[in-house]
Structures are given as structure tokens and as C-alpha cells.
Amino acid sequence: MFPILAARTLAPLVKEFVIDARPVALKAKAGQFIVLRIDETGERIPLTIAGVDATQGTVRIVFLEVGKSTRKLGTLGAGDSLLDFVGPLGNPSHVEKFGTVVCIGGGVGVPAVLPIAHALKAAGNHVIGITGARRADLLILEDEMRGACHELFVTTDDGSRGDRGLVTDPLRRFIAEGRKIDLVVAVGPAIMMKAVAAATQPHGLKTVVSLNSVMVDGTGMCGGCRVTVGGQTKFVCVDGPEFDAHQVNFDELMMRQRMYRNQEKTALTRYDECRSAQPREEVTSRG
Ligand SMILES: Cc1cc2nc3c(=O)[nH]c(=O)nc-3n(C[C@H](O)[C@H](O)[C@H](O)COP(=O)(O)OP(=O)(O)OC[C@H]3O[C@@H](n4cnc5c(N)ncnc54)[C@H](O)[C@@H]3O)c2cc1C
Ligand code: FES
Structure with a gap:
């Protein structure tokens, strides 16, 4: 499990998490990303690595709540954990002295x-x-x-x-x-x-x-x-x-x-309906 150590809201629907993920923090370079899953039933969510602290072993991610999975992610907070946090993925940015x-x-x-x-x-x-x-x-x-x-x-x-x-x-x-x-x-x-x-x-x-x-x-x-x-x-x-x-x-x-727009809309509507039908205490602690 990958604990969320800190969480804050940067703008409406935009959140920042600091995740305890030392293996990723030690290897990550600018331009790379991770893929996370909240739980066993969760979709894979790719997010760019917004920063790392190799000494603390932490990785920063920033996400916009656009659909079901990112909205669910946004209900979590410090003290919660993510099931998977895979990375660093993709090629690092090409960095040299260009001018x-x-x-x-x-x-x-x-x-x-x-x-x-x-x-x-x-x-x-x-x-x-x-x-x-x-x-x-x-x-x-x-x-x-x-x-x-x-x-x-x-x-x-x-x-x-x-x-x-x-x-x-x-x-x-x-x-x-x-x-x-x-x-x-x-x-x-x-x-x-x-x-x-x-x-x-x-x-x-x-x-x-x-x-x-x-x-x-x-x-x-x-x-x-x-x-x-x-x-x-x-x-x-x-x-x-x-x-x-x-x-x-x-x-x-x-x-x-835009390929899966209809399915994404349906998934979000179902998720919102489920959440509003649940008694308050059954919704995740930060919901
Ligand atoms: C390499 C990479 C880095 C990214 N970095 C960031 C980031 O730092 N911050 C951020 O807010 N978002 C980032 N995204 C986009 C983010 O992954 C999607 O917003 C998220 O997966 C949407 O999931 P959802 O279920 O909430 O939304 P859905 O309702 O499923 O979809 C909403 C829209 O999000 C996009 N999307 C949906 N599923 C995926 C998916 N599996 N992969 C990519 N895009 C998808 C589609 O354009 C879709 O129309 C990144 C995507 C990629 C590929
Ligand atoms: S996400 Fe499957 S080939 Fe790139």
C-alpha cells in the first residue's frame, strides 16, 4: 500500500497528494509519470510526477477531478492509502543546455x-x-x-x-x-x-x-x-x-x-448516484 502523507486543494477540483513511494521517488526523472489504482476494483489512472523528494521517499501528484476515478481519488486524504503506485513510467525529458x-x-x-x-x-x-x-x-x-x-x-x-x-x-x-x-x-x-x-x-x-x-x-x-x-x-x-x-x-x-465519452458519463452518473444513496458514514472518511 502507498500511504497519502499530505493532501491539499490547489483550485476547484484540483488536488495535490504527497505519496509515500520510495522506489518511485528514487528513480523518477522530469517528464515521467506513474499509474495508480485506488483499490482492487479501481481503474488505472496515469498521472505525471509533479515532483519528488528522494530523501523522504515521496512523490507529488496533482490531479483534476474529471470523471469517476479521479473524483473517487479526490475523496481520499492524508491517512488513506493507494493500492498500486507504479512507476516511474515513460521516457524522461531530454535535458541539456539548449540556450x-x-x-x-x-x-x-x-x-x-x-x-x-x-x-x-x-x-x-x-x-x-x-x-x-x-x-x-x-x-x-x-x-x-x-x-x-x-x-x-x-x-x-x-x-x-x-x-x-x-x-x-x-x-x-x-x-x-x-x-x-x-x-x-x-x-x-x-x-x-x-x-x-x-x-x-x-x-x-x-x-x-x-x-x-x-x-x-x-x-x-x-x-x-x-x-x-x-x-x-x-x-x-x-x-x-x-x-x-x-x-x-x-x-x-x-x-x-473522446472515444469513451458515453461510457465515462454513465460511470460518473452511476458513481454519483451510489454516493448520494449511501448513508454518510459509509462514504469514505474524506467523502
Ligand atoms: C501520461 C499521462 C499523464 C497524465 N497526467 C495527469 C496529471 O498530472 N494530472 C491530471 O489531472 N491528469 C493527468 N492525466 C489525465 C488523467 O489520467 C485522466 O484525467 C484520468 O485518467 C481520468 O479518469 P476518470 O475516470 O476520472 O475520468 P473519465 O470520465 O474516465 O474520463 C474523462 C477524460 O479523461 C481522459 N481519460 C480517461 N481515462 C483515461 C486513462 N486511462 N488515461 C488517460 N486519460 C484518460 C479522457 O480524455 C476522458 O475523456 C494524464 C494522462 C496521461 C496519459
Ligand atoms: S497504455 Fe497500453 S500501450 Fe500504452
Whole structure:
């Protein structure tokens, strides 16, 4: 079992857990992920490693409650335990001294880009961060991003914090101003990563994205996470999660992410009905 040592809410429906998982903490590198299961009947949930403390043997995860499994995960808290916590999975980010790197995080892509920004800064790069959300209250880990970057630009769709607009706006501005950029790293919703790729491609700016396709086993066996990159089939769990953004077929990725929408909706409705039918004390202690 993997105990949850600390839990906090970062934004509405966004939670952070610190998990006691020494074997993962000792090996994890920026860009990798874990797959967890809450209990015997639980689905596998892939989540990016948002940080580790190798001395304490702990791993930090941050998740958005989007459906049945993440909602159930959100009912847990410090003192509860997870049945499985497998990792680190996927290839680590390629880290070297590139020069100037722009690290972009949107929504729950911010905790994923944070360790990458830290690693790139430690490798001697000048790191420019761009972080965005729909509204100020949904913006997470801004202070930590500020610490991981030399410069940080914040955007919100409604202008309630930082500049009004999308994360691609400052990026397009840097490009228009002729700022020297050697690498762009973007993690967030597929539509955001597609927009980043569209902004950088005409200028030949090397751009890397971390894909969040639907995963089942996380070990290359099931084919669930299949994506097309440069016309070739790749499995995000073993070939990625990071790929050359200009080669990714984002439309196919988004179509495959929506593939089980009806089943996911039904599962969530059933879960909510079950929870509201249960007497209060039978619902998990943190429910
Ligand atoms: C490598 C990787 C890293 C990720 N890191 C994070 C993270 O750090 N924080 C975070 O909030 N989310 C992350 N995700 C997405 C997260 O795994 C899904 O939100 C979660 O599995 C949804 O499960 P659910 O039952 O709550 O939702 P569901 O109702 O089952 O699905 C809601 C949506 O979530 C996506 N999804 C569903 N099942 C899976 C699955 N098995 N694998 C991937 N996506 C799925 C689909 O797009 C789906 O439409 C990551 C996904 C991958 C592949
Ligand atoms: S999740 Fe099964 S092949 Fe990648």
C-alpha cells in the first residue's frame, strides 16, 4: 500500500497528494509519470510526477477531478492509502543546455511542466515560463513556476490574473519581437499543445509536447495510447510521453480522447448516484 502523507486543494477540483513511494521517488526523472489504482476494483489512472523528494521517499501528484476515478481519488486524504503506485513510467525529458527555453503549462499541465523547467534551469538554460488558466482561481502553482523560471508570464482567458488571453499570446509576442528561442516545451490540454505547435512551426522552432492519451496498462501491451507521430504509430506510454509537436496528429489524439465519452458519463452518473444513496458514514472518511 502507498500511504497519502499530505493532501491539499490547489483550485476547484484540483488536488495535490504527497505519496509515500520510495522506489518511485528514487528513480523518477522530469517528464515521467506513474499509474495508480485506488483499490482492487479501481481503474488505472496515469498521472505525471509533479515532483519528488528522494530523501523522504515521496512523490507529488496533482490531479483534476474529471470523471469517476479521479473524483473517487479526490475523496481520499492524508491517512488513506493507494493500492498500486507504479512507476516511474515513460521516457524522461531530454535535458541539456539548449540556450533559451520557453516552458508552457496550461491547467493541470503546470505541475507536469514544473519539474521540466527546474531541470532545464539546473542544466544552465535561460527558462521563460508561461502559465495559464481560464480564470485566476484555476491558476495553480504560480509561485513555484516563478521559482523554476527566470521570467514568468501569466495569462487567464478572462484577464482575472496576468494578461488577458491564451498562453500562446506571449509566445507569439516573443517570436514577433525576434527573441532568441532554442526550444519550446508545452504541456496542457491537447488543443493548447496543438495551438503552440501551430505558433512555432512556421518559424522552425523546435517544440516538444507531453501527450496525455487514454492509457490502460502503461507498458506498451494494450495499444490504448496509440498516436500518430510523423505518419507512424507510436505508443505514448513507452515511446513518449514527449514528442516533436510538429509531427503529432493532434486531431486524431483529441478524437481518441473522446472515444469513451458515453461510457465515462454513465460511470460518473452511476458513481454519483451510489454516493448520494449511501448513508454518510459509509462514504469514505474524506467523502
Ligand atoms: C501520461 C499521462 C499523464 C497524465 N497526467 C495527469 C496529471 O498530472 N494530472 C491530471 O489531472 N491528469 C493527468 N492525466 C489525465 C488523467 O489520467 C485522466 O484525467 C484520468 O485518467 C481520468 O479518469 P476518470 O475516470 O476520472 O475520468 P473519465 O470520465 O474516465 O474520463 C474523462 C477524460 O479523461 C481522459 N481519460 C480517461 N481515462 C483515461 C486513462 N486511462 N488515461 C488517460 N486519460 C484518460 C479522457 O480524455 C476522458 O475523456 C494524464 C494522462 C496521461 C496519459
Ligand atoms: S497504455 Fe497500453 S500501450 Fe500504452
